[in-house]
Amino acid sequence: MNLKGIDYDIQPVNLLTGEHRSDAFRGLNPSAGVPALRLEDGTVLTQSLAILDWLDDMYPDPPLLPPDPTDKARVRAAAQVIALEIHPVNNLKVLGQLKAMGHSQDDCVSWMHHWMQEGFTAYQGLLPDGTRYSFGDTITQADLCLVGQMVNARRWNLDLAAFERLVAVDEAARAVPEIAAALPEAQPDAAL
Known part of the structure; x- marks a missing residue:
C-alpha cells in the first residue's frame, strides 16, 4: 500500500500470542491468517496475492505486474x-x-x-x-x-x-x- 501511496491504518495482530485465532479476528478472516485488509465499505480481503492483485486493479500506478x-x-x-x-x-x-x-x-x-x-x-x-x-x-x-x-x-x-x-x-x-x-x-x- 505504501508503494501505491495509499493511506491506511494498521491494526496489529500478535501471532505469537494467538490473537489471530480469536473469535474477533476469525470474524474478519475465517482462515485466521494475516494479512486482512478491511476496505472502506467494510469488505475484508485476505491472502497476500489476492490483496496485491486487488491493489493493482484499483490503484494501477505503479504497477506490480508487467503489462506483457x-x-x-x-x-x-x-x-x-x-x-x-x-x-x-x-x-x-x-x-x-x-x-x-x-x-x-x-x-x-x-x-x-x-x-x-x-x-x-x-x-x-x-x-x-x-x-x-x-x-x-x-x-x-x-x-x-x-x-x-x-x-x-x-x-x-x-x-x-x-x-x-x-x-x-x-x-x-x-x-x-x-x-x-x-x-x-x-x-x-x-x-x-
Whole structure:
C-alpha cells in the first residue's frame, strides 16, 4: 500500500500470542491468517496475492505486474513459489502442529530450512540476470513476496550463502523507503 501511496491504518495482530485465532479476528478472516485488509465499505480481503492483485486493479500506478502477458506469468510464478510453496509449510500453524506431534525445536528448524532452501533455489532459478529487482528495475509482486520470506529466513537463521542473488534483490528492495516502512521492525507493534 505504501508503494501505491495509499493511506491506511494498521491494526496489529500478535501471532505469537494467538490473537489471530480469536473469535474477533476469525470474524474478519475465517482462515485466521494475516494479512486482512478491511476496505472502506467494510469488505475484508485476505491472502497476500489476492490483496496485491486487488491493489493493482484499483490503484494501477505503479504497477506490480508487467503489462506483457508472458512477463506477467513469470512474475506470478515466482511470487507463487514464495506464497504457495514456501510459506504454507513455514508458518506458525505448521510449526505448532509439528511441535504438537512431538517434534523438537531442532526438528522444526530443520523443516523450515529445508522448505526455504528448496523454494529459494527454485525462485533464484527463475530470475533473469542483470536486474536490480527480481524481474527488472521496478518492484513487482514477486519482490514483495521475496522480502517477506527473507524476513522469515533470517528469523530462522537460514544460511543464505547459496542465495546471493536473492540477498541482493532483497537489499535493493529494502532500500526503497515505501518497502522499508512496511518491514516488521518498522511496525508499531515491533518488539523493542
